[in-house]
Amino acid sequence: MLAESMTDLAAQIVAASDPVSRRLVIRVRQPLNGIGEWLAASAVSVAAPVGDVRVFRDSASLADALAVNGAEQWAGRDGELRLLACLQAGDIVIASEDGGEVHAVGVVRGAYRHSAADSRHAVDVSWWTDTLPQRIHAPPGWRYQEICEARREILQSLMMEGRRIEALPEPPFGEIVSRVAAAGMRLPETIVRRYHVALRTRGFVVLAGVSGTGKTWLAELYAKAVGARHLVVPVAPNWTANEDLLGYLNPLDGAFHATAFTLFLEGAAREHREAKEQGRAPIRYHLILDEMNLARPEHYFAKFLSAMELRSRSADGEAAVELAPGRSVPLPSNLAFVGTVNVDETTHGFADKVYDRAQLVELGIPxxxxxxxxxxxxxxxxxxxxxxxxxxxxxxxxxxxxxxxxxxxxxxxxxxxxxxxxxxxxxxxxxxxxxxxxxxxxxxxxxxxxxxxxxxxxxxxxxxxxxxxxxxxxxxxxx
Incomplete structure (x- = not known):
């Protein structure tokens, strides 16, 4: 089952009867721009003037290379780069300060990568910033900046009640454009502006264009640029009902079988509710339906089309979607939907009611x-x-x-x-x-x-x- 939050992840591992295979990593030093840089990039990323760390046979050779390149600030820190290079998908990463104060916990989603263009070393991470303790309570003998087994006592400390990270303020539009361009995406500023305004005014945007124009990439880069959590859900051609997207209620045992889509919706609703209780701005959530016209949206997305219309007319900008009898989830104002569509002979056209409820932005190929x-x-x-x-x-x-x-x-x-x-x-x-x-x-x-x-x-x-x-x-x- 997919964990809905960092707390749920910790609880699952603590309760596991099998030996825990995930490894726990503490990153002590923050990037120069603060932990917000990592959260916005959905990664752990550092710049060091040395090539791919994996080519060095040991710490000494890596340290020598750093010294030759005049990287005085990396003196004695070659272990951090080697740690980054050996992370694997599924490892748990904790971003903390020197004193042990935890800012975010995440799960590694991809292998180490090195960019020769800017000497940056990184791994992709899905971050959670909810229910964090003030400090991590490590058992004796356990040190920061090492890779070790994810011991239950460490994860139990992550389940403590603590402060929460508030939503990062949305950067100015010019900064959003710069962040998208810095990732290597070449788009006219007018396209980014149209997407930006459409999301803010309607909350449901369809990005159209031929295959390979960067529709999904734009949706992901924009979400990272504004500090939003995002989920990409690939649509399958055989989806014919709401249950394919939302999950279903098993009539035999009465259990609801959720999907990643449903869990993300519930996470957005929970964040909106708790932010309102705490008097703060909620973290934004962007749900991206990739190639949404491989199946007919009027079939699998029908409940949302109705709910989004109700949300647009409600005073508080909210509506609810029924997942199953007796179980529903709100569509809060901090949740936006994005669909990407290819227009070719393998896809379906949209009914007018889809266009009526969405803003359509087409990505051309200049x-x-x-x-x-x-x-x-x-x-x-x-x-x-x-x-x-x-x-x-x-x-x-x-x-x-x-x-x-x-x-x-x-x-x-x-x-x-x-x-x-x-x-x-x-x-x-x-x-x-x-x-x-x-x-x-x-x-x-x-x-x-x-x-x-x-x-x-x-x-x-x-x-x-x-x-x-x-x-x-x-x-x-x-x-």
């Missing part, structure tokens, strides 16, 4: 943004020529650009020329998207046949075969 994204890489001009030929019927965006770039760079490590690697990628990533009986497909194939020269022999041969098939049968297919 050519200049793609050019800037590729930069001065050797294959950039050639790849954009392919994009120019097919963008009218089979556009591709940042995800494909990144995949192609990764493939070309990895191939270069094996001595493969970038032209040969790009040829393979056009064949493997672009041409399968060209299909159908639309006359524009034939025109795109004709343009691509002219664009693919001697440097892309495999792609040129397949394009000619596809074009011949289109002329003969009026239909194009990669296979």
């Amino acid at each position: 050519r200049e943004a793609l050019v800037a994204h590729l930069g001065d890489r050797p294959h950039a001009v050639r790849l954009m020529a392919v994009w120019d030929a097919v963008s009218g019927v089979a556009p591709f965006a940042y995800r494909v650009l990144d995949d192609v770039t990764a493939y070309v760079e990895t191939s270069a490590e094996l001595g493969v020329r970038w032209q040969e690697a790009l040829d393979e990628q056009v064949l493997q990533k672009v041409l399968p998207k060209l299909k159908g009986n639309d006359g524009r497909v034939g025109e795109a194939l004709a343009r691509l046949a002219e664009s693919c020269g001697d440097d892309l022999p495999m792609s040129r041969a397949r394009v000619r075969t596809m074009f011949d098939g289109f002329q003969a049968h009026g239909f194009a297919s990669f296979f």
Whole structure:
């Protein structure tokens, strides 16, 4: 069962009968901008002028590298970097001060990563800031800044009543734009502004665009930028009822089987209620339905469409959704919904009542943004020529650009020329998207046949075969 809060997580581990496998990590030193930087980034992140920590065979070699790079502030702290590099998904991380005061507890969600661009070392963490003790009461012999088994006595201390962290103040809009851009996302400021205003005024936004334009990425980056907790829920094509999203009541044992979506809703409602009781601003929650039109939203999202309409008309900005007979959850004002949709032949259209209750923001694919994204890489001009030929019927965006770039760079490590690697990628990533009986497909194939020269022999041969098939049968297919 997914823990709803840090307290629930601690309680589950304390009550577990099996040996506890999670490890507990204490991070003593905070980042320069305070723990809020980690909470906003959903990570533990530090900057140190040294490469990937995993390549150093021991602490001494890492310490020598730090010394060579003039990192005096890291003297004697190489153990912190080595600790960060060996974290694993499921490890429990505690962010505290030197005196032991706990600010947040989280669970590691991904492996260590290193960015050569800014010498940053990080791991992704899902943070909880609720029900924190003033100090952690560690048993004798247990030290901060070490990895150890998650002992029950330590976790029991996390279940004590204590202070709560208030919601981080929302940064100015210009700062939000800067944070989104700093993560590497290239979007016109007007798109970010439209999304920002739509969330504040309606609370339900649909982000539309072709696959790979960064819809889910924008929703996640924005949530991090404003200090909101967020959850991404992938929608499955076989969802046909509210129970697929909300969970169900088992008629045999009378138990309600919740989903991650439901638990997140209840967490938002609980935070709103407790913030109101304590006279503080609630932490914001953003619930992201990824590819929400793979199934028909009117089927699995029907209860929410009605509840959101009621919420928009209520005096306190709240409404409730029935999860099962006798069990409901409020939709508080600190909860926002975001849906991402692809518009292609594999998805469903929206009924008017969905558009009536949402704000629609479309993410386009500006050519200049793609050019800037590729930069001065050797294959950039050639790849954009392919994009120019097919963008009218089979556009591709940042995800494909990144995949192609990764493939070309990895191939270069094996001595493969970038032209040969790009040829393979056009064949493997672009041409399968060209299909159908639309006359524009034939025109795109004709343009691509002219664009693919001697440097892309495999792609040129397949394009000619596809074009011949289109002329003969009026239909194009990669296979």
